[in-house]
Amino acid sequence: xxxxxxxxxxxxxxxxxxxxxxxxxxxxxxxxxxxxxxxxxxxxxxxxxxxxxxxxxxxxxxxxxxxxxxxxxxxxxxxxxxxxxxxxxxxxxxxxxxxxxxxxxxxxxxxxxxxxx
Numbered sequence: 001x002x003x004x005x006x007x008x009x010x011x012x013x014x015x016x017x018x019x020x021x022x023x024x025x026x027x028x029x030x031x032x033x034x035x036x037x038x039x040x041x042x043x044x045x046x047x048x049x050x051x052x053x054x055x056x057x058x059x060x061x062x063x064x065x066x067x068x069x070x071x072x073x074x075x076x077x078x079x080x081x082x083x084x085x086x087x088x089x090x091x092x093x094x095x096x097x098x099x100x101x102x103x104x105x106x107x108x109x110x111x112x113x114x115x116x117x
Contacts, residue, residue, distance in 0.1 A: 001067070002049055003049070003050075004048065004049055004050025004053070005048055005049075005050060006048065006049050007045065007046070007047075007048060007049065007091060007095065008036055008043060008044075008045055008049060009045050009085060009090075009091045009092065010092075012031075012034065012085075015072050016028065016034075019072060019074075023074050027074045027075065028074075030074070030075075031085050031086075032077070032084050032085055032086055033073075033074060033075050033076070033077045034072070034073065034074055034077070034085060035072075035073050035077050035078065035082060035085075036070045036071065036072055036073070037070065037071045037073065038052075038056055038068070038069075038070050038071070039056070041056060042078040042081045042082045043070070043082070044082055044083065045082065045083055045085050045090075045091050046083055046091055046094060046095075053068055096113075096117070099113055100113050100114070
């Protein structure tokens with residue numbers, strides 16, 4: 001189970017750990033080819049899990065699709081539809097930057113965020 005506010009890259013390590021033993025060793029560290037999908041729709045690394053769930057399932061139908069069954073891929077990345085995960089920390093930095101930007105817009109400074117990093 002993953003929190004709705006979380007991003008897929010935060011659960012990637014756990015998912016990889018479950019499936020790495022079934023994949024060729026050279027594929028297990030190739031993060032830029034890994035991706036998730038639901039019903040043949042690639043999921044985005046930079047959008048929270050809950051937002052993607054609500055968008056693809058809908059608020060009225062969500063009780064039918066819980067738990068959310070996703071497919072995890074080690075290859076065949078859909079480059080035209082999803083931003084590539086360039087290393088495990090790529091979107092963590094993206095998230096922190098977005099957080100700093102929103103704090104700056106809200107309060108005029110990101111010092112509170114920077115002090116807690």
